[in-house]
Amino acid sequence: MGESITDGTLAKFLKNPGDIVQIDEPIAQVETDKVTIDVASPEAGVIQKFVAKEGDTVEPGTKIAVISKSGEGVTPAVPSEKEKPEKEAPQPSHPAEKDSVDKQKPKAESAPVQEKSKAPSTPPPKASATEPQLPPKERERRVPMTRLRKRVATRLKDSQNTFAMLSTFNEVDMTNLMKLRSDYKDAFVEKHGVKLGFMSGFVKAAVSGLQNQPIINAVIDGDDIIYRDYIDISIAVGTPKGLVVPVIRNAEKMNFADIEKEINTLAKKATDGSISIDEMAGGSFTISNGGVYGSLLSTPIINPPQSAILGMHSIVNRPMVVNGNVVPRPMMYIALTYDHRLIDGREAVYFLRRIKDVVEDPRRLLLDI
Structure with missing residues (x-):
């Protein structure tokens, strides 16, 4: 990347798993603080799988893809990558349920405090009066800044x-x-x-x-x-x-x-x-x-x-x-x-x-x- 650049963001892949690549053919782009750099394939072969994901921060020497010279194992590589998130998907649901239970507890505990503070009833009307003036979130887009x-x-x-x-x-x-x-x-x-x-x-x-x-x-x-x-x-x-x-x-x-x-x-x-x-x-x-x-x-x-x-x-x-x-x-x-x-x-x-x-x-x- 150059002496002044220590890391970059993996902007996008130019190839897909299963694609055939030649030596020095660009397979991905890394965005640094100054320029966008093409990542060239060191060997000719078939892309077996991607190790890194788009948006990851990478440094010189970081593995981002596996290339098979013979082309073996390419077909199962794509489903195996897809199966991982499916297997891992149900796991965070259990902690999420616990979080929802935990969140309900403080609500119940804080209920008496809210009832005591019901005396000044002026703030809710103010909030409801100002809320309609804000633009709807559907008309906004949030895009991460480039490096x-x-x-x-x-x-x-x-x-x-x-x-x-x-x-x-x-x-x-x-x-x-x-x-x-x-x-x-x-x-x-x-x-x-x-x-x-x-x-x-x-x-x-x-x-x-x-x-x-x-x-x-x-x-x-x-x-x-x-x-x-x-x-x-x-x-x-x-x-x-x-x-x-x-x-x-x-x-x-x-x-x-x-x-x-x-x-x-x-x-x-x-x-x-x-x-x-x-x-x-x-x-x-x-x-x-x-x-x-x-x-x-x-x-x-x-x-x-x-x-x-x-x-x-x-x-x-x-x-x-x-x-x-x-x-x-x-x-x-x-x-x-x-x-x-x-x-x-x-x-x-x-x-x-x-x-x-x-x-x-x-x-x-x-x-x-």
């Missing part, structure tokens, strides 16, 4: 409890970046095989900002500050199972095409659930693009143990004053949430201004100004 969702919830709450989070905002005129994309999108696809998007521009802008303000790429460790001489950008990706953050390694050494290819590869893996733990480990800064869902403004939560996160939002045409004239411009609000224990407001504002300057005039990257 990924529980892990995300824990990490986000820990982030709020640990960091002194503060957000600063700015707005970006997307005119020049959109023109750059429009002018070279066909040539870019023809040469590099991927589309030119806005994310690569913001990653390059973030790299420039982190190089100008190294404290935002740093992190607190006890009483020390760890400065990183590398820039690994985590890209927040929403999937049906929850939020994952694949990492673009050494983004400072990449050009636009390298970044677009890496984002495209990681996004596909994250969506189909094939992304590995190693591809999500680490990261020194996160970019979250809520604009793809239509978000106009938000305050993103820091992805621990990082110290800051950049929030991108939707592009909206708004009236802006340019050279004394009011003209429509495609504008985007950007937000930086940062750990105020480590990063002062000045550094945060300078960083966000650098993002704005580079996105509004990408030629700055060529001239390094």
Whole structure:
């Protein structure tokens, strides 16, 4: 499962008892705190029976199924598994009867107490008056949280409890970046095989900002500050199972095409659930693009143990004053949430201004100004 994962939940079996499996063919899926892992068959044969059940917590080395190489004993294995619960089913009925008898006893003993307390008869009407206002239980569904969702919830709450989070905002005129994309999108696809998007521009802008303000790429460790001489950008990706953050390694050494290819590869893996733990480990800064869902403004939560996160939002045409004239411009609000224990407001504002300057005039990257 990886060094950072000690156990997981047996999500579902992909095969049934009696099915024929080949070597390395997935037979089950285990859901961990970060990703869903396929359990591959170590041998070719016929699944004789399942030892574990869906929903069980399993660790590396746990037996979950028995595979018969010869296929013998497969037919009786399924009924024998079904017979066990039938034989065991009547057993708990006896303790249940005892429980019902035990429950009746305290009721009888508590009856005199209830009769004594009958004097204030006002509480029952209050309860009966409020009960009809509650929605019926038949219209509710209780579904257990997935391990990924529980892990995300824990990490986000820990982030709020640990960091002194503060957000600063700015707005970006997307005119020049959109023109750059429009002018070279066909040539870019023809040469590099991927589309030119806005994310690569913001990653390059973030790299420039982190190089100008190294404290935002740093992190607190006890009483020390760890400065990183590398820039690994985590890209927040929403999937049906929850939020994952694949990492673009050494983004400072990449050009636009390298970044677009890496984002495209990681996004596909994250969506189909094939992304590995190693591809999500680490990261020194996160970019979250809520604009793809239509978000106009938000305050993103820091992805621990990082110290800051950049929030991108939707592009909206708004009236802006340019050279004394009011003209429509495609504008985007950007937000930086940062750990105020480590990063002062000045550094945060300078960083966000650098993002704005580079996105509004990408030629700055060529001239390094």
